[in-house]
Amino acid sequence: MNNINIPEYVDVAIIGGGMAGLSAAASLSKMGIKNVAVFESEKLAHCDGSSFGESRMYREMYSDPVLCKLAKESNKLWAEQESVSKYSLRKEHGLLFYGESWDEETIEGSIPGAQKVMDEQNIPYEFLTSEKISERFPIKPKDHFVGLFEPSAGAILSDKAIENWIEIIRNNGNQIYEGCRIKRIDDKNNSLEIIGNQSVSFDQLIVASGMWTNELLEPLGLRQDLKIWPMLWAHYLVDEDFINSYPQWFCFQKSRGDDGGLYYGFPVLSRNKNNVPRIKVGIDWTPPELIGGNEDAMKKPFMEPLIKMLDDFMINNFDGVISCDETFVSPYTMTNDVNFILDKPNSNITVFSGGSGQSFKFAPLIGKCLAEKALNKNCSFDISCWEFDRFLTTK
Numbered sequence: 001m002n003n004i005n006i007p008e009y010v011d012v013a014i015i016g017g018g019m020a021g022l023s024a025a026a027s028l029s030k031m032g033i034k035n036v037a038v039f040e041s042e043k044l045a046h047c048d049g050s051s052f053g054e055s056r057m058y059r060e061m062y063s064d065p066v067l068c069k070l071a072k073e074s075n076k077l078w079a080e081q082e083s084v085s086k087y088s089l090r091k092e093h094g095l096l097f098y099g100e101s102w103d104e105e106t107i108e109g110s111i112p113g114a115q116k117v118m119d120e121q122n123i124p125y126e127f128l129t130s131e132k133i134s135e136r137f138p139i140k141p142k143d144h145f146v147g148l149f150e151p152s153a154g155a156i157l158s159d160k161a162i163e164n165w166i167e168i169i170r171n172n173g174n175q176i177y178e179g180c181r182i183k184r185i186d187d188k189n190n191s192l193e194i195i196g197n198q199s200v201s202f203d204q205l206i207v208a209s210g211m212w213t214n215e216l217l218e219p220l221g222l223r224q225d226l227k228i229w230p231m232l233w234a235h236y237l238v239d240e241d242f243i244n245s246y247p248q249w250f251c252f253q254k255s256r257g258d259d260g261g262l263y264y265g266f267p268v269l270s271r272n273k274n275n276v277p278r279i280k281v282g283i284d285w286t287p288p289e290l291i292g293g294n295e296d297a298m299k300k301p302f303m304e305p306l307i308k309m310l311d312d313f314m315i316n317n318f319d320g321v322i323s324c325d326e327t328f329v330s331p332y333t334m335t336n337d338v339n340f341i342l343d344k345p346n347s348n349i350t351v352f353s354g355g356s357g358q359s360f361k362f363a364p365l366i367g368k369c370l371a372e373k374a375l376n377k378n379c380s381f382d383i384s385c386w387e388f389d390r391f392l393t394t395k
Contacts, residue, residue, distance in 0.1 A: 006037075006177060006180070006194070006198055006200060007035075007037060007175075007200060008199075008200065008201060009035075009200065009201045009202070010035050010036060010037045010200060010201075010202050010203075011033060011034075011035040011036065011202070011203050011204065012025075012028055012033060012035070012036045012037075012202065012203065012204045012205070012206065012374055013036075013037055013039065013192055013200060013202035013204070013205050013206070014036065014037065014038045014039065014205075014206040014208065015039050015182050015185075015192070015205070015206070015207050015208065015209045015216065016038075016039075016040065016207070016208035016209040016210060017038050017039070017040025017044045017045075017176060017178065018040075018045070018049055018050060018051035018208065018210060019050075019051045019158075019161075019162070019355070019359060019360050019363050019366075020208035020352040020355065020359065020363070020366050020367065020370065021038050021040070021206065021208040021209075022038065022044070022162060022165040022166065022169070022176075022367075023165055023363045023364060023366060023367025023368075023370075024206050024208065024352075024366070024367045024370035024371050024374070025038050025165065025169045025174060025176075025367075026164075026165040026168040026169055026367060027364075027367040027368045027370070027371035027372075028174070028371045028374070028375075029168050029169050029171075029172035029174050030168065030172070031371060031375070032172075033174075033371075033375070034172065034173050034174065035174070036169070036174040036175070037174065037175045037176075037177060037200070038169070038174075038175070038176045038177065039177050039180045039182055039192070039194070039200075040176065040177065040178050040179075040180060041179070041180065041181040041182070041209075041212070042178070042179065043178050043179070044162065044166070044176070044178060045158075045159065045162050047328065048298070048329075048330075048331075049210065049330070049331070050210055050211075050330045050331055050332060050333070050355060050357065051158065051162065051360070052328070052330065053158055053159070053233075053280070053328070053330075054157065054158060054159050054269060054270055054280070055155045055156065055157060055158055055266050055269055055280055056155065056156040056158045056360035056361060057095065057153065057154075057155060057156070057248060057264075057266075057361060058071070058074075058075060058078065058090060058153060058154060058155070058156050058361040059071065059095050059150055059153040059361065060072055060075070060118070060121075060123050060150065060152070060153070061095060061097060061109075061114045061117075061118060061123070061125070061148065061150045061153065062109055062114060062117055063105055063109030063110050063113025063114050063116070063117055064109065064113075064117070065117050065120065065121065066385050067339075067385075068117050068118075068121055068123070069121070070362060070365060070381065070383070071361060071362070072121075073365055073381055074361060074362045074363070074364055074365040077364030077365055077368065078090055078156070078364055080364075081161075081164065081364055085164045086164075087157070087160040087161075087163060087164050088157060088160065089156065089157055089160055089161050089164060090154055090155065090156050090157065091154050091155045091157065091269070092152065092153070092154035093153075093154050093155065093247070093248060093267055094149055094150060094151045094152070094153055094154065094247060094248065095149070095150045095153035095154070095247070095248045095249070095250070096128075096133070096137070096147050096148070096149050096247045096248065096249040096250070097111050097114055097147060097148045097149075097150075097249075097250050097252065098111075098128070098133055098139070098141060098145055098146065098147035098148075098249060098250070098251060098252070099111065099141075099145050099146075099147075099250075099251045099252035099253050100144065100145065100252055100253050100254055101146050101252075102254065104254075106252065106262055106284075107262070107284065107285070107338045107356070108250055108252070108262060108264075108284060108358075110252065111146065111147075111148060111252055114148060115127070115148055118148070118150070123150065123152075124150070124151060124152065125148050125149060125150050125151075126148070126149040126151070127146070127147070127148060128146065128147035128148070128149060129146060129147075130142065130143050130144065130145045130146065130147075132147070133145065133147045137245060137246065137247050137249075138242055138245045138246060138318055138319035138320050139247075139249070139317060139318060139319075140316070140317050140318070140319070141317075149247075153248065154248065155248060155266055155267075155269060156360055156361060156363075157269075158360055161360075161363065165367075180194055181194065181195040182194060182195075182209075182216060183195045184216075184219065185205065185207075185216055185217075185219070185220060185349075186199075187220050187346065187348075187349070189201070190202055190203070190205075190348060192205075202348070203348065204348050204349075204350070204374040204375070205348060205349045205350070205374075206349075206350045206351075206352070206370050206374055207349060207350070207351045207352070207353075208351075208352045208353070208370070209353075210331065210333050210353070210355065211228045211293070211295075211331045211333050213226065213333065213351070213353040214226060214293075217351070220346070220349075222345055222346070222349075222351075224335075224341060224351075224353060224354070224388075225335065225336060226333050226334065226335060226353060226354060227291050227292060227293070227333075227334050228291070228292060228293050228297075228331050228332070228333060228334070229286040229290075229291050229331070229332040229334050229357075230286060230290055230297045230298040230302070230303070230329050230330075230331060230332075231282065231283065231284070231286060231329065231330050231331075231332045231357060232282060232283045232303055232306045232307065232310060232327065232328070232329055233280065233281065233282030233283070233327070233328050233329075233330065234280070234281055234282065234307070234310060234324050234325070234326065234327040234328065235272065235278040235279070235280055235281075235324075235325045235326050236278060236279050236281055236314055236321050236322070236323065236324055236325060237272065237276045237277070237278050237321075237322040237323055237324075237325045238268065238276075238277050238278065238279055238320045238321055238322060239320040239321075239322060240277060241320065242268075242277075242319065242320030243268045243277045244268075245320070246265070246266075246267045246268060246279055246318070246320075247267060248265070248266050248267055249264065249265050250262070250263075250264045250284070251263040251264070251313075251317070255285070258287065258305070258309070259309060260283070260284075260285030260286075260287075261285070262283070262284035262285050263281065263282070263283060263284060263310070263313055264281065264282055264284050265279055265280065265281035265282070266279055266280045266281070267279065272325050272326075276322075276325075278325055281310065281314060282310070283306055283309065283310055284357075286332075287306070290302060291334075295331075298329040298331060299329075303327070303329055307324070307327055310324075311324055330357070332355070332356050332357040333353055333354055333355055333356065334354060334356050335353075335354040335356070337390075338354075338356050338358075339354065339356070339385060339386060340352065340353070340354045340355060340356070340359055340362075340366075340386045341353045341354045341386055341387075341388050342366060342369055342370065342373075342383055342386040343373070343386065343387050343388030343389075344373045344374075344388075345388045345389075350370055350373045350374045351388060352366060352370055365381060368380060368381075369381060369383055
């Protein structure tokens with residue numbers, strides 16, 4: 001994957017080599033489309049992008065019944081991909097929603113909202129008291145905490161999913177170009193201007209460029225109401241005695257002062273370079289002063305107070321935690337309703353944005369719908385909840 005012999009023309013050009021761009025290119029490849037090119041400004045799944053890392057969650061435990069139904073459809077597509085892949089793409093180990101139960105919806109939903117939707121859609125779960133949570137897991141919940149455990153949830157092995165899509169794309173004769181930054185979309189001539197004075201003409205274009213979406217779409221009068229949330233996550237080293245004990249979890253707490261209250265984590269899925277087991281955990285909120293479009297907000301020293309807050313949370317709420325091994329910051333592109341945008345605002349431009357850190361679980365569905373829209377086919381799923389116009393603004 002290099003930038004030698006970039007073509008002068010492609011049937012479908014895709015800007016962005018993250019989850020959405022690669023899954024769309026893989027879907028097009030499986031449909032038999034041969035002249036597809038993905039243009040990634042950095043390296044694929046680079047550490048400063050939102051598709052970096054070894055794991056993402058999949059679940060059906062949503063407060064939103066529409067997202068719950070789409071998650072079910074996406075899980076079917078994951079199963080189809082796994083049936084023909086040489087990689088294991090998911091690991092089922094369940095998911096625990098636990099913490100304070102109140103009616104206000106957060107960016108991850110709520111405990112009572114999720115319980116209501118799972119009851120309505122007959123999704124199996126267990127209700128756990130605070131006492132049951134502490135008996136079953138190395139968690140120290142407060143007395144008033146409750147939990148919901150969805151046994152059929154688990155982790156997407158996101159690095160393996162990306163490898164799988166790359167193989168599908170390449171094996172079908174399509175191309176991926178890394179280090180290929182798009183300077184401008186020329187919608188009059190249906191072409192992309194690439195930094196370095198190259199250009200590529202296209203019949204159809206998919207824009208899946210994350211935090212750089214408005215930089216490309218605003219000159220076309222297609223600016224979206226998006227904000228960038230720098231989101232902290234980390235790997236924590238844990239004691240060998242606990243390697244089979246940690247659940248996959250979300251902790252719901254009301255915000256108090258500087259603490260936004262929402263945290264998440266995974267079971268042990270890997271070890272560090274010294275063969276010490278580790279868990280991935282993160283903060284699921286961002287201080288308001290860091291929200292916007294400033295890339296510097298993703299750097300130290302801005303993250304130092306959050307690293308200290310995550311450290312305190314892990315040490316005070318989990319047994320077996322040794323220390324923080326490494327920290328990362330990923331850019332979450334957020335719409336006002338924390339839902340995605342997947343639509344075709346122009347006759348030859350299809351857009352995915354607003355991934356909000358929740359989109360990887362929907363990757364096969366997102367990729368299939370992007371491919372179908374680019375080819376002017378009817379979408380296999382009702383994704384009207386992701387329409388572009390709800391946040392469309394003019395320059």
